Amino acid sequence: MNNCIFCKIINGEIPSAKIYEDELVYAFLDISPINFGHTLVIPKEHHESASTIPEHIAGRMFHVASRIGIALKRELDLDGYNLHLADGLAAGQVVMHAHLHVVPRGVEDDFHWNWRQLVYPEGKMAEIAAAAAGRLKLD
Ligand code: 5GP
Ligand code: ZN
Numbered sequence: 001m002n003n004c005i006f007c008k009i010i011n012g013e014i015p016s017a018k019i020y021e022d023e024l025v026y027a028f029l030d031i032s033p034i035n036f037g038h039t040l041v042i043p044k045e046h047h048e049s050a051s052t053i054p055e056h057i058a059g060r061m062f063h064v065a066s067r068i069g070i071a072l073k074r075e076l077d078l079d080g081y082n083l084h085l086a087d088g089l090a091a092g093q094v095v096m097h098a099h100l101h102v103v104p105r106g107v108e109d110d111f112h113w114n115w116r117q118l119v120y121p122e123g124k125m126a127e128i129a130a131a132a133a134g135r136l137k138l139d
Contacts, residue, residue, distance in 0.1 A: 004046055004095075004096070004097050005095055005097070006040075006042050006046075006095055006097035006099065007046050007097060009026070009028060009042075010026050010042070010044055016028035016029070017029040019039060019068060019071075020064060020068065021044075022060070022064075023044070024043065024044060024056070024057045024060045024061075025041055025042065025043055025044060025057070025060050025061050025064050026041075026042050026044055027039055027040065027041045027042075027064055027065075027068055027102075028040060030101065033103075034103045034111055035076075035078075035103060035104050035105065035106070035109055035111065036076065036104075037072040037075070037076050037078075037104045038101065038102070038103050038104065039065075039068050039072065039101070039102040040099045040100070040101060040102075041061050041064050041065040041068065041099065041100040041102060042061075042097060042098065042099045042100075043057045043058075043061060043098060045057065046097055047097070047098045048096045048097065048098065049087055049088070049098060050085055050087050050098045050100075051087065053098060061100050062083070062100070065083055065100045065102045066083065066102075068102050069081035069083065069102050069104070072102065072104040073104060076104055078104045078105060078106045078109075079105060079106050079107045080104075080105045081102055081103055081104045081105055082101070082102075082103040082105060082113065083100060083101065083102060083103075084100070084101040084103060085098070085099070085100050085101065
């Protein structure tokens with residue numbers, strides 16, 4: 001993908017603070033971190049959506065991301081980490097090369113992930129679960 005910023009990072013055309021790479025994935029520090037150490041794990045193959053990444057590569061991304069989370073936690077003496085992936089504009093995806101964020105977290109880091117908690121009307125939960133199961137396609 002010629003104009004993709006993350007493909008350029010993988011190819012070394014744009015510099016990055018690399019933590020890890022192998023034949024499937026590349027991991028480097030996010031330039032605008034939520035906390036210092038905030039890392040992005042990306043597939044070397046260009047995929048806009050996480051949903052098209054082959055399972056062995058997606059699995060490698062998750063494995064590497066969680067191990068980097070542990071390494072960051074130890075190195076920065078923090079308490080935990082979030083894994084986050086935005087798929088699509090509506091979900092907040094800005095760079096259209098799928099990427100998994102690893103965000104090191106401290107108990108008192110003053111960053112609040114503001115999940116809201118809606119309440120299902122009667123029957124809606126079972127209805128959505130059944131409909132989603134009906135549409136689910138796995139290879
Ligand atoms: P998204 O919002 O798409 O999930 O996250 C994209 C992330 O990529 C952002 O957190 C942003 O800071 C990071 N980013 C964008 N451009 C660059 C870049 O050129 N270098 C690095 N290291 N990170 C980038
Ligand atoms: Zn790309």
